[in-house]
Amino acid sequence: MAMFTRLDLPRGAYALLPVFLGLLALIPFTGCGNDPSVxxxxxxxxxxxxxxxxxxxxxxxxxxxxxxxxxxxxxxxxxxxxxxxxxxxxxxxxxxxxxxxxxxxxxxxxxxxxxxxxxxxxxxxGAGLDKKRLEAPNEHAHEDDEEGHGHHHDHGTTDPxxxxxxxxxxxxxxxxxxxxxxxxxxxxxxxxxxxxxxxxxxxxxxxxGVALLKDKKERKFVTFHESLAYFAKTFNLEIADVIQKVPGKEPSGKALEKLVKTCVENKTRVIAVEPQFSGQGAAARVLDELKRKGITDAVLVEIDPLETAQEADLNADWYETKMRANLDALAKALK
The missing domain is CATH 3.40.50.1980 (Nitrogenase molybdenum iron protein domain)
Incomplete structure (x- = not known):
């Protein structure tokens, strides 16, 4: 039977072995490129x-x-x-x-x-795109909150x-x-x-998409976060306002009041929500407030900005399938 032989290490070295092995685990594993699963x-x-x-x-x-x-x-x-x-x-x-x-x-x-x-x-x-055809962040994303501090999109001066x-x-x-x-x-x-x-x-x-939406008299909708400006422009639509000025940051009460006012003034009743965000209470509050103010047919519609996907779902047709689903959802919601 094969036996392990104790190494002749200096006194106290065995006590340091766990620390040494832990450090090894932090070293980038460059030999894993041979893994066929990668x-x-x-x-x-x-x-x-x-x-x-x-x-x-x-x-x-x-x-x-x-x-x-x-x-x-x-x-x-x-x-x-x-x-x-x-x-x-x-x-x-x-x-x-x-x-x-x-x-x-x-x-x-x-x-x-x-x-x-x-x-x-x-x-x-992105460096290869025509800079003249890039969008700045939505103007609504720079309005002040109730503490007087502007919330700017975290990507700077260009909508990415x-x-x-x-x-x-x-x-x-x-x-x-x-x-x-x-x-x-x-x-x-x-x-x-x-x-x-x-x-x-x-x-x-x-x-x-243009043909699907061409007869819609409604052309404006609210987005959950500042992601759909290029989508809207492609299909001759318009973003009325944005709920989350910064992704993941819930809007203040004052910001929601402004948003509801904008929707009422522009008769905007369609609110886009995103499957990536589980906590969309702000969108639900806007919907309830619009209905309370007489826009009884206000509606939430799920529009996917395509920022995430389950790995098992990814294939060559994924982008086109998701975009068509977005268009179908909007076509059903807009009048």
């Missing part, structure tokens, strides 16, 4: 996207010539809690697509540093939720195509073809 065993570029919409754009361009993973799924980009699994994914990756515009740059840099993958290329897709605007989504697809062609020129024609096919799907999505 990347499939096939040739081609290994690409990560910061969150689900970018994953969908990339996977549609990649086809069978590259592997794509989303490093953030059900966590979201506003309050990410990165774990060892994300670092393992980045360990062997070649490209990291991020949205930029103040949304996920810090997350991406932190993940790259923690992975130890110095050759990983960070690609800021560009993936919900189809013009910007199409631009992202083109940028992703070009990065794939640069790193894998042997399959350039295939990347061109798949990008064109997916762009055609996105153009059809826009045309279908």
């Amino acid at each position: 990347w499939p065993d096939k040739p081609g570029p290994k690409v990560v996207a910061s969150f689900p919409p970018l994953y969908c754009f990339a996977v549609n361009v990649a086809g069978d010539d590259a592997s794509v993973r989303s490093v953030l799924t059900n966590q979201g980009v506003h309050n990410p809690d990165t774990k060892t699994a994300e670092l393992r994914t980045l360990n062997r990756a070649d490209l990291f697509f991020m949205n930029g515009l103040g949304l996920d740059e810090k997350i991406a840099a932190r993940l790259k540093g923690g992975s130890g993958n110095t050759r990983l290329k960070l690609v800021d897709l 939720h560009v993936w919900l605007g189809l013009d910007h989504a199409i631009t992202f697809v083109g940028e992703i195509r070009d990065e794939f062609k640069q790193i894998d020129p042997a399959h350039a024609a295939d990347y061109d073809r798949r990008a064109a096919e997916y762009t055609a799907k996105l153009n059809k999505l826009r045309a279908d």
